[in-house]
Structures are given as C-alpha cells and as structure tokens.
Amino acid sequence: MEGKTRSGPGFYSEIGKKARDLLYKDYQTDQKFAITTYTANGIALTTSSTKRNELILGEIQSQIKSNNISISLIATSESKVLTTVTLDDFGAPGLKTVLSFMVPSQRSGMLELQYLHDYAAVSAGMSLTANPVVNLATVVGSNAIALGADVAFDSATGNFTKCNAGLNVVNADLIASLTVNEKGESMTASYYHLVSPLTATAVGAELTHSFTNGDNAMTFGTQHLLDPLTLVKARFNNYGMASALIQHEWRPKSFFTISGEVDTKAIEKSSKVGLSLVLLP
Structure with missing residues (x-):
C-alpha cells in the first residue's frame, strides 16, 4: 500500500527511493527465512537465516524500545555483534541521534545526527x-x-571520498529524480x-x-496487486536480465x-530462483 503523504523534502537517501524500491526491493536469488516474536515486556526478537549458494548465514536481532530510546542488538553467524542506540527528539523536536558500534571491531563506531524539518533535512555522521x-x-x-547534496571527507588523507548531488520532483502520482554520483x-x-x-499498479x-x-545501464519495471494481499512485480534491463x-x-x-531471474541472452543457462518467508506476530 502507498504510504501517507509526508510534508518536507525527506533525507538524501529518499531521492529516487520510490523507483529503486519498485525496481529492486524484494528481488533475490537466495533462500531466506525470518521470524519475529515479542516477549511479555515488549522486547522484539528476530531470527533469520539466508542460504546463498552453499553458504548459510544467520543472525539474531533483539530490539528494546522505551519512550524515545531504542536499542538494537544483532548477533551474526560470523561472531560479530552490532549494537545500535537511537534517541528520538534528543535535545530538540525532529532531532535523532544514532550511535552504533560492532564487536570485536575497534574501528566500527559511528555517531550520526539526523534533523528533519518541513523545508530541510540534515544528516551528519562521523x-x-x-x-x-x-x-x-x-x-x-x-x-x-x-535539492540535496551528500559529501564525505576523510580526515586521514585530507580528501573528499564522496561528492554526490540529487534532485527530486514530485507531481501527484509521478516522481522524477536525478542524481550525480562518484564525484561527477x-x-x-x-x-x-x-x-x-487502487491496485498499486x-x-x-x-x-x-x-x-x-x-x-x-537501463532498467524498466512494473508492479500490480492481483488482490489486496498478492503483489506481482517484473523488471528487465538492457543487459537482457x-x-x-x-x-x-x-x-x-x-x-x-x-522470485526468479533469467538471462534472456543465454536461455540455455539455468534460471535463478529465490524464496523468502517473513513471519511477524
């Protein structure tokens, strides 16, 4: 279903997001299973497993929310634990603070501030x-x-490692986006x-x-609701996929x-099939 109309421009990552979701979201060639349960005190526990070729990856996530504070812990099958602490409206309305770090990595800590206003959105991280x-x-x-810009500066080398710009135009049921990436x-x-x-077409x-x-590189895609609970999507790119x-x-x-994928320029090759089962209470 389409979301509610939002006032304000949104964050930079939302430029072109509608088209990206249509063309790429939920397509996969892996086998994935995820189940979420809730404890009596409201803690969300999510267990997921993904089979990718012959490799099986798993993770367990727990999430605790209390007022405007949220804590997420993700333990992976690679013996890593990612901790994320989020504070909403911290210090001012519309200001979000996100602190994340991964164990055992000693250089994974990140601090991010996000501010959303009716006419501006700012995200700063280090x-x-x-x-x-x-x-x-x-x-x-x-x-x-x-209109937005996204830049990153590496203080160790004194160089800008990222310099992107984007434009998003919304007109009723149409969204057009343009981004310049990789330093032009x-x-x-x-x-x-x-x-x-009505049919989410x-x-x-x-x-x-x-x-x-x-x-x-060009990709075309479409989606349509067969009934209120069943969605079909299709896409095709200029490489024949x-x-x-x-x-x-x-x-x-x-x-x-x-989901399935086939190379139309090499039909003799086996097609790829992906399965996903996500269970929430």
Whole structure:
C-alpha cells in the first residue's frame, strides 16, 4: 500500500527511493527465512537465516524500545555483534541521534545526527576513530521538489571520498529524480509513475550513465496487486536480465515471496530462483 503523504523534502537517501524500491526491493536469488516474536515486556526478537549458494548465514536481532530510546542488538553467524542506540527528539523536536558500534571491531563506531524539518533535512555522521571520516547530507525544499547534496571527507588523507548531488520532483502520482554520483563520474535518472492507487499498479525506469567509459545501464519495471494481499512485480534491463516475483501477505505483516531471474541472452543457462518467508506476530 502507498504510504501517507509526508510534508518536507525527506533525507538524501529518499531521492529516487520510490523507483529503486519498485525496481529492486524484494528481488533475490537466495533462500531466506525470518521470524519475529515479542516477549511479555515488549522486547522484539528476530531470527533469520539466508542460504546463498552453499553458504548459510544467520543472525539474531533483539530490539528494546522505551519512550524515545531504542536499542538494537544483532548477533551474526560470523561472531560479530552490532549494537545500535537511537534517541528520538534528543535535545530538540525532529532531532535523532544514532550511535552504533560492532564487536570485536575497534574501528566500527559511528555517531550520526539526523534533523528533519518541513523545508530541510540534515544528516551528519562521523566515525569514532582518531582520524574520522565525516559525512554530511543535506536536502532543502518541500514534498514537491527537493535539492540535496551528500559529501564525505576523510580526515586521514585530507580528501573528499564522496561528492554526490540529487534532485527530486514530485507531481501527484509521478516522481522524477536525478542524481550525480562518484564525484561527477556517473549520473542516474529515475522515473516512477503510480498508474492506479487502487491496485498499486506502477511503472518505473532507471538510467545510469558513466562519463568515464560511456556505458549505459537501463532498467524498466512494473508492479500490480492481483488482490489486496498478492503483489506481482517484473523488471528487465538492457543487459537482457529479466526478473519477476510474486509476494503474498498470508497474514498481517507476514509475507511469502517467490522470485526468479533469467538471462534472456543465454536461455540455455539455468534460471535463478529465490524464496523468502517473513513471519511477524
């Protein structure tokens, strides 16, 4: 279902997000299973397992929420534990503070501040090291048009490691986005059109052009609700890769998804099939 209309431009990561979700979200060629349960005191526990080729990856996540504080712990099968502490409206309305670190890594600490306003959104983060990498993403505008920039500076080398800019234009049921990435070495234009809100029917496209080698990558996609609980999606790119999926919400917030991918330029090769089962109480 389409979300509620939001005032304000949103964060930089939301530029072109509608088209990206249409073209890439829920497509996979792995086998994934995830189940979430809640304890009596409200702690959410999520166990997930993913089979990728011959490798099986697993993780256990617990999340605790109390007023405006949220703590998330994720333990992986690679013996790593990621801790994330989030404080909403910390110090001022609309200000969010996020602190994260991974054990046993000693250089994984990150501190991020996010501020969302009706006409601006700012996200500033830095690694908690002696010579931190500082990231700043800013968006100004409204929910109809937004202009943003995303830069990162490495204090150890004195160089900008990232310098991106983006434009998002929303007009009723149409969203057009343009981003310049990799310090101007590539440009991505995307388009999303909601054809029918009743059936969530939408079409979209994304074109990425590389200025360094002149390559173009284009992807077209569409989605449609067969019934209120069953969604189908399909996409095709200029490299001849065709993908499709069907997703059924067999109970509230619980989804079963089957997706497939085939190389139309090499039909003799085996197609790839992905399965996903997500269970929530």
